Amino acid sequence: LRKHFPEIVYAPGKTEGELRKIVHSFLARDLPLMITRLDPERAEGLLREFPGLRYHERARILTRERPPEGRGLVAVISAGTADLPVAEEARVAAEYFGNRVRTFYDVGVAGIHRLWAVREELLSARALIVVAGMEGALPGVVAGLVDRPVIAVPTSVGYGASFGGLAALLTMLNTCAPGVAVVNIDNGVGAAYFASIINHLVEEENGQKG
Amino acid sequence: LRKHFPEIVYAPGKTEGELRKIVHSFLARDLPLMITRLDPERAEGLLREFPGLRYHERARILTRERPPEGRGLVAVISAGTADLPVAEEARVAAEYFGNRVRTFYDVGVAGIHRLWAVREELLSARALIVVAGMEGALPGVVAGLVDRPVIAVPTSVGYGASFGGLAALLTMLNTCAPGVAVVNIDNGVGAAYFASIINHLVEEENGQKG
Amino acid sequence: LRKHFPEIVYAPGKTEGELRKIVHSFLARDLPLMITRLDPERAEGLLREFPGLRYHERARILTRERPPEGRGLVAVISAGTADLPVAEEARVAAEYFGNRVRTFYDVGVAGIHRLWAVREELLSARALIVVAGMEGALPGVVAGLVDRPVIAVPTSVGYGASFGGLAALLTMLNTCAPGVAVVNIDNGVGAAYFASIINHLVEEENGQKG
Amino acid sequence: LRKHFPEIVYAPGKTEGELRKIVHSFLARDLPLMITRLDPERAEGLLREFPGLRYHERARILTRERPPEGRGLVAVISAGTADLPVAEEARVAAEYFGNRVRTFYDVGVAGIHRLWAVREELLSARALIVVAGMEGALPGVVAGLVDRPVIAVPTSVGYGASFGGLAALLTMLNTCAPGVAVVNIDNGVGAAYFASIINHLVEEENGQKG
Amino acid sequence: LRKHFPEIVYAPGKTEGELRKIVHSFLARDLPLMITRLDPERAEGLLREFPGLRYHERARILTRERPPEGRGLVAVISAGTADLPVAEEARVAAEYFGNRVRTFYDVGVAGIHRLWAVREELLSARALIVVAGMEGALPGVVAGLVDRPVIAVPTSVGYGASFGGLAALLTMLNTCAPGVAVVNIDNGVGAAYFASIINHLVEEENGQKG
Amino acid sequence: LRKHFPEIVYAPGKTEGELRKIVHSFLARDLPLMITRLDPERAEGLLREFPGLRYHERARILTRERPPEGRGLVAVISAGTADLPVAEEARVAAEYFGNRVRTFYDVGVAGIHRLWAVREELLSARALIVVAGMEGALPGVVAGLVDRPVIAVPTSVGYGASFGGLAALLTMLNTCAPGVAVVNIDNGVGAAYFASIINHLVEEENGQKG
Amino acid sequence: LRKHFPEIVYAPGKTEGELRKIVHSFLARDLPLMITRLDPERAEGLLREFPGLRYHERARILTRERPPEGRGLVAVISAGTADLPVAEEARVAAEYFGNRVRTFYDVGVAGIHRLWAVREELLSARALIVVAGMEGALPGVVAGLVDRPVIAVPTSVGYGASFGGLAALLTMLNTCAPGVAVVNIDNGVGAAYFASIINHLVEEENGQKG
Amino acid sequence: LRKHFPEIVYAPGKTEGELRKIVHSFLARDLPLMITRLDPERAEGLLREFPGLRYHERARILTRERPPEGRGLVAVISAGTADLPVAEEARVAAEYFGNRVRTFYDVGVAGIHRLWAVREELLSARALIVVAGMEGALPGVVAGLVDRPVIAVPTSVGYGASFGGLAALLTMLNTCAPGVAVVNIDNGVGAAYFASIINHLVEEENGQKG
Ligand SMILES: Nc1ncnc2c1ncn2[C@@H]1O[C@H](COP(=O)(O)O)[C@@H](O)[C@H]1O
Ligand SMILES: Nc1ncnc2c1ncn2[C@@H]1O[C@H](COP(=O)(O)O)[C@@H](O)[C@H]1O
Ligand SMILES: Nc1ncnc2c1ncn2[C@@H]1O[C@H](COP(=O)(O)O)[C@@H](O)[C@H]1O
Ligand SMILES: Nc1ncnc2c1ncn2[C@@H]1O[C@H](COP(=O)(O)O)[C@@H](O)[C@H]1O
Ligand SMILES: [Mg+2]
Ligand SMILES: [Mg+2]
Ligand SMILES: [Mg+2]
Ligand SMILES: [Mg+2]
Ligand SMILES: [Mg+2]
Ligand SMILES: [Mg+2]
Ligand SMILES: [Mg+2]
Ligand SMILES: [Mg+2]
Secondary structure (H helix, E strand, O other): OOOOOOOOEEOOOOOHHHHHHHHHHHHHOOOOOEEEOOOHHHHHHHHHHOOOOEEEOOOOEEEOOOOOOOOOEEEEEEOOHHHHHHHHHHHHHHHHOOOEEEEEOOOOHHHHHHHHHOHHHHOOOOEEEEEEOOOOOHHHHHHHHOOOOEEEEEOOOOOHHHHHHHHHHHHHHOOOOOOEEEOOOOOHHHHHHHHHHHHHHHHHHHHHHO | OOOOOOOOEEOOOOOHHHHHHHHHHHHHOOOOOEEEOOOHHHHHHHHHHOOOOEEEOOOOEEEOOOOOOOOOEEEEEEOOHHHHHHHHHHHHHHHHOOOEEEEEOOOOHHHHHHHHHOHHHHOOOOEEEEEEOOOOOHHHHHHHHOOOOEEEEEOOOOOHHHHHHHHHHHHHHOOOOOOEEEOOOOOHHHHHHHHHHHHHHHHHHHHHHO | OOOOOOOOEEOOOOOHHHHHHHHHHHHHOOOOOEEEOOOHHHHHHHHHHOOOOEEEOOOOEEEOOOOOOOOOEEEEEEOOHHHHHHHHHHHHHHHHOOOEEEEEOOOOHHHHHHHHHOHHHHOOOOEEEEEEOOOOOHHHHHHHHOOOOEEEEEOOOOOHHHHHHHHHHHHHHOOOOOOEEEOOOOOHHHHHHHHHHHHHHHHHHHHHHO | OOOOOOOOEEOOOOOHHHHHHHHHHHHHOOOOOEEEOOOHHHHHHHHHHOOOOEEEOOOOEEEOOOOOOOOOEEEEEEOOHHHHHHHHHHHHHHHHOOOEEEEEOOOOHHHHHHHHHOHHHHOOOOEEEEEEOOOOOHHHHHHHHOOOOEEEEEOOOOOHHHHHHHHHHHHHHOOOOOOEEEOOOOOHHHHHHHHHHHHHHHHHHHHHHO | OOOOOOOOEEOOOOOHHHHHHHHHHHHHOOOOOEEEOOOHHHHHHHHHHOOOOEEEOOOOEEEOOOOOOOOOEEEEEEOOHHHHHHHHHHHHHHHHOOOEEEEEOOOOHHHHHHHHHOHHHHOOOOEEEEEEOOOOOHHHHHHHHOOOOEEEEEOOOOOHHHHHHHHHHHHHHOOOOOOEEEOOOOOHHHHHHHHHHHHHHHHHHHHHHO | OOOOOOOOEEOOOOOHHHHHHHHHHHHHOOOOOEEEOOOHHHHHHHHHHOOOOEEEOOOOEEEOOOOOOOOOEEEEEEOOHHHHHHHHHHHHHHHHOOOEEEEEOOOOHHHHHHHHHOHHHHOOOOEEEEEEOOOOOHHHHHHHHOOOOEEEEEOOOOOHHHHHHHHHHHHHHOOOOOOEEEOOOOOHHHHHHHHHHHHHHHHHHHHHHO | OOOOOOOOEEOOOOOHHHHHHHHHHHHHOOOOOEEEOOOHHHHHHHHHHOOOOEEEOOOOEEEOOOOOOOOOEEEEEEOOHHHHHHHHHHHHHHHHOOOEEEEEOOOOHHHHHHHHHOHHHHOOOOEEEEEEOOOOOHHHHHHHHOOOOEEEEEOOOOOHHHHHHHHHHHHHHOOOOOOEEEOOOOOHHHHHHHHHHHHHHHHHHHHHHO | OOOOOOOOEEOOOOOHHHHHHHHHHHHHOOOOOEEEOOOHHHHHHHHHHOOOOEEEOOOOEEEOOOOOOOOOEEEEEEOOHHHHHHHHHHHHHHHHOOOEEEEEOOOOHHHHHHHHHOHHHHOOOOEEEEEEOOOOOHHHHHHHHOOOOEEEEEOOOOOHHHHHHHHHHHHHHOOOOOOEEEOOOOOHHHHHHHHHHHHHHHHHHHHHHO
């Protein structure tokens, strides 16, 4: 059924043996491979056994190899260091799904001038993945600047009344700026997948027309 | 900035006088008009004063006139009678934003065969708005059947542990099926806007190519 | 003890008779008077009986008379129509406490250019009361633009996952921009009081010096 | 009082010494024994001391020996690897309580065709234990396919807005499909017990009649 | 698919016209009819138009006529006056689904001797529906007394920290007594349906054997 | 001010050095000493340095020596092994505060006959501390049996929807049986203190009279 | 069983007819009578029919007649007008249960000097019922001043982040001052009952001794 | 833009390498430096490499050197040992921002006389940072004693129903005493920053006048 995009393997809950078997079977069938939420220790074990793989440390993703250059731009936007693991998960996944990706990683709402400065560049993206923890206000502000789909990803980054990402999640759901839809807390992969569907749709309909 | 789509007027919190002034000013400038979340009583008052308007009762939306036939299909999917106000809000708004809309209004997960039966028809939509209250499982199941963007709208319909739509919202955020993004509870208009951006993007990029 | 500012009477939970007695006693002693959260029906009754009073409808506040022109500027900032009752509560109360007030009532984050345009004017305020419902992102953005105390007031305006102002409250508590402190949901009076303390402190210390 | 089924020993909160004493006393009286929620480290210690025991690793259950072949079919259904510990807890416990068990472990709602394929086979079960984390939509869909008691077990598997199983729990409580009742998050044993009561009831009433 | 039991019509969200059409169509096809959650005002309108119907006031259910005497006993147990609407909803629905019902309506845990006194009588039921608001402790205590399926129904009855039935719901999910499964807050119909499936299962398997 | 009872030292958040200084100063002034919530590792260090002390392992309390035999009975009641740490905290603290204590440690509501059996013995206590995790139903049932103050202590014992003791806390607050008041989750010491105040009050007033 | 105190009739959920029958039966048997949570409309109906009764408007309680002068002092303490309905419920109920009651109704923590001023007078009470909404800090401060049992009653008074009394409830459960136990939000009757048990205990033990 | 105060580096989420690079770059440019939320292990590594730095252990802050003596008094008030980490974070940060700081570290509400005793001394502060965990009642009581801005900092200190600081946060937001504004749970740095803005404002306006 779901034929457009290669598979995603979710590491948590799988034993080492199960992961090894999965990697082996993908390589044997020469399929693209992406294992997400993989901790460094288990990644190291797999890298030792299967030398062709590549581990994206901050994104905690294991892939087979560099994906081919994608088509159609997806922007990944975030505010600061702490949200990088989720932003990078989105970036690596989006590239894996065949998109071209551009990152904007230091444009938080507390220093709105930095976002303002890149405003024109944002307009070239077909879809924008906006990653934000703590207050989670960034997606709403971005959506006010562009008229492209903004996929908001709350992160569990924060402390106190951030309640593991709940604060950012609620902010994003309540944004006054239309053009925002939200995925689960920390779900960088889900945002990348959603952006890819949109990008793919454009390609497909263009193809039918062209 | 936000130039692609006509304006949306949100009725709650506005006085009768303010609404009247808004309608007058839109008509005077011959602009498209859509007032959302308008209760029947206040709608009646405006209809009496401005005879050209039209009130969509279940959607609780006041518009100026029938919008021109749209381009690019958007599907609006829901399970039953109780979710109709939100589904209709999405439908009316999507038409207002210039999309062609097709509705599937009786396809809940508790009778999965009905959804299964229309599976092929869903594939012709560029974006799918899936409206569900109570358990909110429908968007995830739909996303497993199609590879198009699914915009999930939880509704506040339900009782007991539905907690005003929270249960449906959480279900949708946690769906295992990739390809789902979520808007606020009861936010039919926001889902319609998001679908419209996607649809518009395809048109625009097609236009550039064609 | 609390000598700097005149008293505040909180209407909810008081009977008509109790309110009438309070008004009478304040007038008899020629004291300043402010009754908050007073519904129009009960206000009307009091206005009929005590003709010198004034009812601020949107703020739902009853005061004795226009307060004397205040000293030291306090800004009251909000995004749209729906938050006006709380913003107006803050404005009327701040004037009652002897501040000069300037309002900025249409500068939401979804249209960031409007806020950007008034940036210089905000700098002349000694304290800024920023009122926002739904996503509640405005105070953080304002605090990024000025280096004056920003008093954030979440409002209960919104629907769905706004949970009666909880979403806005959490956003404000989690803002990345330093310089923001938060009062209770809908607490316009509390924000006005806090701004007044700051303003008064400057006056007092200036006085001691000058 | 509660005579039908053998005892369940719940390991958390018990010291090593207490567990050893319990095992000893059960063996001495030649009673069936099942210790649940037992971590591998403590299990190992008991296995060393009492060689006849058996540890079910994924289920985290220690039993005395293989139970005799049960009567009356109970189905255990789940979606994927991550929910296996809870599904296995249900399976091992159901066998311990004297039921025949059949497992369906890869039938999530995101790939509804796999569930559809086994639909007929589900009908042979007297009770169905459906285990699901994250969105928790599986029990409702299963209940739409069969007219047998569906015992829903939410799991704490997930991240972000799954809130430790709360999302799945709410989904299951709000399901539109009648025929679903819910036990506590991760309570595989409780579901097995409930299924056993139903199964036993049929046996008993059959016996009285036959 | 779901063939064993007659249909349930859920009134909330349906217009008067829709309800009238539904009643008409059921009567025309001579089908059993049960409309739940129907307020007295709308019930009265329907009773005037369709004289053969019967309105169960406390249960807020409209049925066509007395159902035939059922087979297999279902017990409905509750503590006091305030929970009666939900208990009665369960009773009327269980009779509609073809069960024989016996009610125990004054046996709360605060006066445990009254429950103790009817202990033997409870044992004759095939399934026990236990309805409780506020603290919700009754199902756990009942399950400790009998070894039959206990279907727990939390109610929204209570105040303060009962949070609309949440307290009772959590109590029931956390009960230490095995043999309890829970349905949604106030869901008397769902509990009746679940009890009916169990009862029907016994009848069916008995039939096959006998 | 608070003269009746000796001091309580709360260990969490204190450094080793601070604890050592506290113990030293109490011993130097020959004061009674009770340190609560002390982990075994830190207890061991203090025991090595100050040989006269005593560590109550399950209660996680360090005291100076056996307190003198108390006057006036306090009962401590709980259901099972898992709640013992909190029940023991209450017992040790109640003895430290000069009460005579009797424990009833295996009387959960799921086996109501065991509680029923000790009913008469409970009546001799001046105050009853009832400790319960998970569903937390025990205090309400006890309060239905005796007409003495029941001090309910929810514990954080449980899993899933027990939410760290929240479920038990809500149950206790909502109990229908009058005569129950509640302290914080796991607050065995607080319950002991409250029981001691009651017991002391009786002694004091007796003394005045006698 | 529960013999010490006369009965309490809880009005919500009872029909007019049921209430009338209850009053009639109590009067016929010449029993003391207290109906709580009775709205003025229904009270008026009963007063018309049964002339000897008395309705306590703010407490929303109907009683038969003035109770005899009680023995042993119970203090009822609260901060302001808004909490009066709950404080009065506690006062009327405590008198009904045979206690002597003294009220302190204007001693909130924001003006700590007023509480300080009555400090000595508080010491004469055997139990103190402290009623507080909003922040709910009063019981902890009172418990720091006296060494008698403080029964804390959170009220649902407040707005915004008071969440229907949840804020006050949590404050009271977390108080650092030992000697506080908490009843349900708005449960003035429950607090009065608990205080009465304590007071009765003193009388009883005094009696046995004297 | 934000020119008044030196930068704050937030350690969580930064790698060792990133932190080292930041320290190096600050030292190279001879800028003031403050790294917050730095655990002792990572602090030790930086101290070894950059000998001029200073680590404030309880505050978990790394600074470059003692800041110059500040101007304008800020008070930091807390109740006990457990809140010291947050209180110290506030103190160190306030000194870093150029304020003079005075601490009051043993003045909890459970022993109100200690706070009462220092009442006069509090009046000399321009802003008061009040740090409190558990019940969080301290800021409201302080605000009742002084008419200066009270910045309330809830801490995550506590257990049970403190829910990670939520209880204290709600208490502070709901305080009846005007003059309190709240920052995030554990946000000592944010409170210090806010106090600094106020203090700076006084200095600045004084300067303009003088
Ligand atoms: N039903 C709705 N739900 C959510 N947002 C809405 C809705 N209707 C209008 N809006 C948004 O609210 C804004 C209009 O607010 P206002 O200027 O107060 O009328 C528009 O920018 C819309 O994006
Ligand atoms: N995994 C489990 N989940 C829930 N309840 C359990 C579990 N295992 C055992 N129990 C219950 O806990 C009780 C045993 O508690 P204990 O006497 O402390 O071993 C039994 O009555 C079981 O019903
Ligand atoms: N205001 C109240 N709040 C809490 N419980 C109450 C209240 N009034 C009565 N009750 C309890 O509710 C029971 C009466 O319920 P009922 O038999 O339905 O009238 C009594 O046992 C009382 O303990
Ligand atoms: N302890 C803290 N709590 C809250 N915010 C902080 C803290 N320390 C630093 N910040 C903020 O976090 C930002 C620094 O983030 P970063 O650039 O990732 O180091 C600064 O602008 C500070 O305002
Ligand atoms: Mg946009
Ligand atoms: Mg899909
Ligand atoms: Mg600023
Ligand atoms: Mg079914
Ligand atoms: Mg049982
Ligand atoms: Mg009792
Ligand atoms: Mg005390
Ligand atoms: Mg003050």
